[in-house]
Amino acid sequence: MQLAVDVGENALTERQKDVLDAALALLVEAGDTLTMTSVARRASCSKESLYKWFGDRDGLLTATVQWQASKVRAVPVNPEAFDLASLTAGLQRFASDWLHVLSGTISVALNRVAVGHAGSDKHDLGVIVLENGPFAMARRLKPLLELGRDTGLLHFYETDEAFRTFFGLVVRDVQIRLLLGDRLELTDASIERDSLRATQQFLALYGAQTEAAEGGH
């Protein structure tokens, strides 16, 4: 349950970052079938360097996942005047951001390899993606939820329950369908619409004020 990204050991040369970006691109294109040779060729570096820098294939994959994770850092929302409008806006923005990340080719590719490697792995990629995916989302969202509860705008007993419900309302079957290869067109407009719907549904379930919210559509 520790933070999986070793910030202290982030001693990455620019050259090495370029290599990891190349590995990312190949991961998106070829998935888990990428070879050390292909990475070396794409990045115009020698395999010897790959092994010196990252140890072995697993090390390269791990470094690649962590490198990507380090790029998408949280943007904390900390409004001064907190009311229903800013809570709603925060939730919707959060949902929108999450759907955008989730449906990106890089996220899909990384989740695919992590799922494929989960279970039988030493440098468990699954744990890393878990840590930087759902768990990171929870860490980012929970302060907002608890602020909403403390200001009387939301009503729930377990923060985790509330978060997971919001997760379900936002993600629904989108992620698993994308991972399984379903062609699912997520336009900016549809994401905005879905974020709003999820937010309104969440407020209808956990909002402390009006109960007259119309759920569907």
Added chain:
Amino acid sequence: MQLAVDVGENALTERQKDVLDAALALLVEAGDTLTMTSVARRASCSKESLYKWFGDRDGLLTATVQWQASKVRAVPVNPEAFDLASLTAGLQRFASDWLHVLSGTISVALNRVAVGHAGSDKHDLGVIVLENGPFAMARRLKPLLELGRDTGLLHFYETDEAFRTFFGLVVRDVQIRLLLGDRLELTDASIERDSLRATQQFLALYGAQTEAAEGGH
């Protein structure tokens, strides 16, 4: 979008079914790293027979997935007297069944290999699992939802929207966390509790009668 399981070509010998069950067991144990040799040894059959029956490794995997899919057939719920109680019971039973399947080792293993193979595949396993997973769930649930709407118990415009919301409320982050290797204890009691919660939340959002449903906990 056709039914992926060729029922017409389901000419499977008992021997072949045994072989596929062995392959399933190995898939659960070793994931995608199972070898043709290991399947042959586990099933006490020759590799020659494997290739004669299933063509190649991909064919074996495909047949295995389809074989498992053919085992979990739908149990249609078609009550005579339809009221809020039977609707609620149907939804909750559905959610419970789905969570049980979802968290089973076989489902996790199959979804892992399907996700791993998705995208760059000819016999696309992802499509098969998609067809027998989320899509099958939708086909099974939609009649119940539309019956609820036609009898005035539910209120929604798009059946698909209602289904996907229910999916989100039931599954939440459970599936992705399991696929990524998170140790997630789902006891019968917790599944029952979650099914009830999801059902009540769904009714709070789409139910046409009372709006006073308490969302959380």
Added chain:
DNA sequence: GCCGTACCGTACCGTACGTTACGGCAGCGG
């Protein structure tokens, strides 16, 4: 100018595994 370091490109090695081939055996129709 000389050496050490870092790195590229490439050739090479070992192995795992998909795929094929073959010998042997059991059952069965004639």
Added chain:
DNA sequence: CCGCTGCCGTAACGTACGGTACGGTACGGC
């Protein structure tokens, strides 16, 4: 009893790929 068929067990083949070794080059310090 003979031959055919289907299958098991295993050996053999080919290749892809992870990992290693090595020659060649650029560069910075002395």
